[in-house]
Amino acid sequence: MRVALQVTCVNDAMFPDTGKAVVRLLRRLGVDVDFPAAQTCCGQPMVNTGYLDEAVPVVRTFVRAFEGYDAIVTPSGSCAGSARHQHSIVAERSGDPALVAAVAETAPRTFELSEFLVDVLGVTDVGAYFPHRVTYHPTCHSLRMLGVGDRPQQLLEQVRGIRLVDLPMATECCGFGGTFALKNADTSVAMGTDKARHVLDTGAEVLVAGDNSCLMHIGGMLSRQRAGVRVMHLAEILASTEDDA
């Protein structure tokens, strides 16, 4: 099976450790993961702000970069959702039947990390060790756009040493929402404030999620409040072993 990592633009530029964690994790599970260098972004920032024409060349770049791979793995529910549910809209808009066809090829082969591990590889115990008190925030797009369900929790439950605590009002949006965080900053911050309070209520040391963009928002608020709670991507916890401790 030829497996490609779609690291996502946010992780590429801002959170390279998440990408490295995915590579380490997948290699440990025997998957020879490739990083197609032509990749850039899934196009979601343009699509969700209404710039469909601008998204066309970005989606074109995406399908070219990942052409021929059996599986495209991404450590982001949001980017997987974009590839699976929005690329077809952009392709239709382009009026280019070749792009429509190419998108129909890549969309169903794009998996969010927890989906790939549980559904494609069939593992929940990835041999991780992480001796900390952790709470999990299910990000909206992974939960409602992709329907990853409890796959992330299944994976976390098998991590040795971990103490998982429930996050109150877990399924409520953190308020990030892409350009929503800037266009409606006050509302976004009001939502984030409540999410940060719920995180603090758990007494967790670490907040984990499958999307670094949401974590950047919640983590940014926690940091401003000097709350001392660290945010981590799911991949980084799953990649951790006794050697890291």
Add this chain to the structure above:
Amino acid sequence: MSARDEILGRVRAALADVSPAVSVPTPPRAPDRGDLVALFVERVEDYRAVVTRCSAEEVLAVVTGVLDGLPGGARAVVPPDLGLDLPGAVVDAQFTAAELDGFDAVVTRAAVGIAETGTIVLDHQPDQGRRAISLVPDLHVCLVDASQVVADVPDAIELLDPARPLTWISGPSATSDIELDRVEGVHGPRTLHVVLIS
């Protein structure tokens, strides 16, 4: 061009390239709930309506008892064909709304009872009377025969005649408009007493 033709023209233009074919699946039915009458009673009571179960022979005594229970005895209005000789009750004579406001209670029958939702439906035949009489008085005593109870909404819709005015009643009048706090009793009858005959 008339507003009618303009609107219909705009509708047709809007849908010019749209296929009208949509397959509508048959809505699912609730699974068998067993004793429908028991479920009906439980669900009606859930709305804080009062339910009394009795036999056909006991109906008169039960209803008389309910009306006599009101302070000072109730002035009751009844539909033309209630089929119950209720002492003191006044048969509706196309009373005005203001006249109906002078009655304390109304006694009617019903067309259908829906177990799943605890609903009674009136189709305002002569044993139920016109809509106004079961609306203005503050106490509605409604006689439902056990044989009239059906399982769920689709069963009721099948039985009911849309040409008739219908009133679906699920408990007494209620509102949640103040802080989403449910309060029973606003404009419709503040007390609903269902007498279930079996």
Add this chain to the structure above:
Amino acid sequence: MTGTFVGMPAFPTAAREALGDTQLRTNLAHATRTIRDKRAMVVAEVEDWEELRVAGAAVKEAALRDLATHLETLEESLVRAGATVHWAGDAAEACAIVASITHAHGVDEVVKVKSMATAEIGLNEALEAEGIAAWETDLAELIVQLGDDLPSHILVPAIHRNRAEIREIFLRRMGDVGRPAPADLTDEPAVLAGAAREHLREKFLRAKVAISGANFAVADTGTLVVVESEGNGRMCLTLPEVLISVVGIEKVVATWSDLDPMMRLLPRSSTGERMNPYTSTWSGVTPGDGPQEVHVVLLDNGRTRALADDVGRQALRCIRCSACLNVCPVYERVGGHAYGSVYPGPIGAILNPLLRGVSDEQSASLPYASSLCGACFEVCPVRIDIPSVLVDQRAAVVDSHRDDRVPKAEALAMRATAWAFSDSRRLAWAERASGLAGRVLTRFSRTTLPGGRAAAGRLPGPAAGWTGARDLPAPPEESFRAWWDRTDGGTKGDGS
């Protein structure tokens, strides 16, 4: 006189003001949590809820896709049943029809059943200008009307008011328009509801003309349906001599049996009950029972505009249950007024721009009033994919500015981003620049995130929107891409 939404600022500004009102946020948080829990309980009771939603969506979609046929059938059925049918292309036409019928009966007041369509067209204000007083009889509408206020929720227009505020409004205003509230009025909901009962009863008993909307209009039988709780609807639909119903053309369902999925979906989604206390259905005139003169005004007012939109058309399936408002994290925090329309919340954020276009700044701001979390789609009883329509309406906003002589800063930024994202070499270059910035920031930053990473505190310029309340991690010195290149995917050197 009630307030007006005319001249409302764009959503972000209105939302900022609303967020500053702590009483409003407390009232809303309490109310939406209460109703969310109730809905969840009664929906969980229905084993095949998903199948029921699919059926409900199909019923409405089928009616919309052949709307002209169904409207003609509806008109025929209504006329056969003794009703008079009117057609209104816009709000002004609809208001004029209602005023003219009312004048013909020589009355200067009407009683009203809660109706979104009449709120949408500003009927009360139009009637007032014609010397006709329109009395709202739904408790929440009464609170809004007496308080010279604006509705903030589809189902519970006074959701932003708490019991103490309502008591004050009743004491201050009821006497001006009819029977005053008792002097010893308390703020118990039951007592307040009792005061409304007393106040409105004299109006019900003397009313000659009533005005309603309809939740559904059944084409093949000419039946209108009103779903309510308090009995004010029954009062209006039963006691007066004349009944005028203003019905949006999207309320049509094809057949009587189509009411089945709808009447199971609506109450559970709306008030969180197995069934609402009262539903009235009537087909034209019934001799000797209820109004003997029945009018139906079929209203377009932008609906055909929405119907022509391939993605947005589904918004016309809406049955006004307000489940999407109650689960929306944005609505819960800013309330309904910020949306500047009688249709607030997620459905309002798509319905308003679909009905009236996005050429004004306020309408154009609504599709962006969402984090696209998708909670609305999850609860919608007729499966309106609100997030997808929001995104599509955002595209409509952007497209409406494509020919601007001076592009917005956002458009320039998006074009630049798209240019960088269209070629990985350009992106790599941008990342090197951001890495340099990160190196500087890391050296001089006084903010450190838990875990040790440097971060930016408050920044000026475009970044202020982010860093006003959130620290921003410093960009890493090396992007993932550069790391992969340098280490050959982590296989060269120590791989870190």
